[in-house]
Amino acid sequence: MSTLAIDNRSLARRRYDVTRSLPVRRPTEATFRRRRLVVGTVCAVLVVFAGLVVNEVLAGDGGATASAAVAGPTPQRLTVTAQPGDTLWSIARKFHGSVDVNRFLDRLITLNGGASIQIGQAVVLP
Numbered sequence: 001m002s003t004l005a006i007d008n009r010s011l012a013r014r015r016y017d018v019t020r021s022l023p024v025r026r027p028t029e030a031t032f033r034r035r036r037l038v039v040g041t042v043c044a045v046l047v048v049f050a051g052l053v054v055n056e057v058l059a060g061d062g063g064a065t066a067s068a069a070v071a072g073p074t075p076q077r078l079t080v081t082a083q084p085g086d087t088l089w090s091i092a093r094k095f096h097g098s099v100d101v102n103r104f105l106d107r108l109i110t111l112n113g114g115a116s117i118q119i120g121q122a123v124v125l126p
Contacts, residue, residue, distance in 0.1 A: 077111075079122040088115060088123070095125055 027035075080091060088108050096104040107126040109115050117123055 078125040080125060082117045082119055082121045082123055084119050086117065086119075086123075088112070088117060091123055091125075099126075 080095070082091075088105060092101055092105040092108055104126065108123070111124045111126060112121075
């Protein structure tokens with residue numbers, strides 16, 4: 001019978017020869033930018049998600065934050081009945097008090113659903 005001699009030292013040297021390893025390919029600058037963009041996007045999504053969770057915890061079922069004051073009864077708004085020749089501008093000039101007329105007029109328009117009024121209409125005052 002014949003024997004086959006294997007030189008274990010030469011096999012070990014070939015397997016673990018550090019000098020013959022493949023060259024290391026470094027990632028390009030574009031790869032680094034892409035990685036940063038992905039990590040930044042993931043972090044931004046996590047921050048938004050955490051904010052939504054915190055809002056849900058603080059707001060509870062009612063939708064208002066836990067620190068919001070308990071609302072009392074809604075205050076009754078003062079109204080004026082529009083007379084012939086009245087405009088929101090003339091009503092604003094008459095009832096604006098210490099508030100700037102333009103701000104008062106803007107609030108009048110918002111509360112009454114537009115700039116036009118009809119004779120006999122109840123105009124809500126701010």
